[in-house]
Amino acid sequence: xxxxxxxxxxxxxxxxxxxxxxxxxxxxxxxxxxxxxxxxxxxxxxxxxxxxxxxxxxxxxxxxxxxxxxxxxxxxxxxxxxxxxxxxxxxxxxxxxxxxxxxxxxxxxxxxxxxxxxxxxxxxxxxxxxxxxxxxxxxxxxxxxxxxxxxxxxxxxxxxxxxxxxxxxxxxxxxxxxxxxxxxxxxxxxxxxxxxxxxxxxxxxxxxxxxxxxxxxxxxxxxxxxxxxxxxxxxxxxxxxxxxxxxxxxxxxxxxxxxxxxxxxxxxxxxxxxxxxxxxxxxxxxxxxxxxxxx
Ligand code: NAP
Numbered sequence: 001x002x003x004x005x006x007x008x009x010x011x012x013x014x015x016x017x018x019x020x021x022x023x024x025x026x027x028x029x030x031x032x033x034x035x036x037x038x039x040x041x042x043x044x045x046x047x048x049x050x051x052x053x054x055x056x057x058x059x060x061x062x063x064x065x066x067x068x069x070x071x072x073x074x075x076x077x078x079x080x081x082x083x084x085x086x087x088x089x090x091x092x093x094x095x096x097x098x099x100x101x102x103x104x105x106x107x108x109x110x111x112x113x114x115x116x117x118x119x120x121x122x123x124x125x126x127x128x129x130x131x132x133x134x135x136x137x138x139x140x141x142x143x144x145x146x147x148x149x150x151x152x153x154x155x156x157x158x159x160x161x162x163x164x165x166x167x168x169x170x171x172x173x174x175x176x177x178x179x180x181x182x183x184x185x186x187x188x189x190x191x192x193x194x195x196x197x198x199x200x201x202x203x204x205x206x207x208x209x210x211x212x213x214x215x216x217x218x219x220x221x222x223x224x225x226x227x228x229x230x231x232x233x234x235x236x237x238x239x240x241x242x243x244x245x246x247x248x249x250x251x252x253x254x255x256x257x258x259x260x261x262x263x264x265x266x267x268x269x270x271x272x273x274x275x276x277x278x279x280x281x282x283x284x285x286x287x288x289x290x291x292x293x294x295x
Pocket of ligand 1: 009011014034035036040070071096098124127131228
């Protein structure tokens with residue numbers, strides 16, 4: 001049971017955690033922080049937060065659990081401001097979509113108190129953002145990856161794990177670097193591709209004509225291009241190494257496809273398409289393997 005949960009950045013991710021814990025009756029009080037008055041107002045109206053504070057100090061005062069759910073680009077500043085406010089009994093976690101940069105910022109700001117920090121990433125979400133997008137069931141039957149550090153205390157790890165399990169998530173542990181490589185492949189690169197394709201088509205003169213004949217597959221693929229641009233800018237910049245490696249590989253493979261089409265090399269196209277179809281029909285379609293999260 002969490003007595004006081006402090007949420008720094010009350011949007012889809014932080015708001016859904018608060019609503020899930022409240023629904024489960026496992027939190028006494030939620031105190032939240034956001035910069036804009038409309039975000040604060042919505043979080044109160046929707047019952048996500050019991051109290052909204054305008055300063056970080058007031059938000060985390062007396063909290064036993066603190067969640068950082070701000071965009072990746074804001075994490076370092078939040079850690080610096082949070083560091084002098086951390087008490088011995090406070091557990092800290094985050095929801096950032098890439099982990100190495102968050103861990104670096106946490107280590108630099110928290111010093112020894114980094115043992116109270118458990119880096120985390122819920123593999124769940126939608127393309128919507130803000131407190132209005134939050135819902136209590138977001139984490140039900142979804143995976144949450146925790147990337148504990150050598151310094152992380154067992155107590156902190158246990159409490160954070162329990163918190164995510166309370167809202168229905170299955171919790172896994174992974175090394176920081178491994179997390180960032182895996183998520184670059186399954187989430188970050190697909191978002192880049194969707195943003196680029198939709199943006200490219202939207203610039204054409206005949207965009208309405210193109211969209212009129214778009215089939216379901218295009219709608220499925222393009223959905224993630226509705227995601228928040230600031231959040232995705234930050235993710236791309238903070239996990240740049242892993243993303244650039246994959247992007248180079250992707251561009252190399254696209255070059256081979258381009259060449260095959262130019263040379264009318266149907267055998268090469270069949271080989272690539274068949275390999276992908278077999279993978280998609282088997283391993284990529286295995287519910288035990290693939291999380292059915294929306295983002
Ligand atoms: P969101 O809905 O946009 O919420 C972000 C919250 O942070 C808002 O309350 C926003 O309110 C506040 N905020 C924005 N910039 C800030 C800043 N510079 N300082 C302090 N507060 C700031 O975003 P989200 O989808 O919940 O994502 C939050 C985190 O979870 C991100 O790090 C993201 O990478 C990660 N994540 C997202 C998903 C997903 O599918 N959405 C999935 C897994 C993990 P104000 O603008 O009013 O301050």
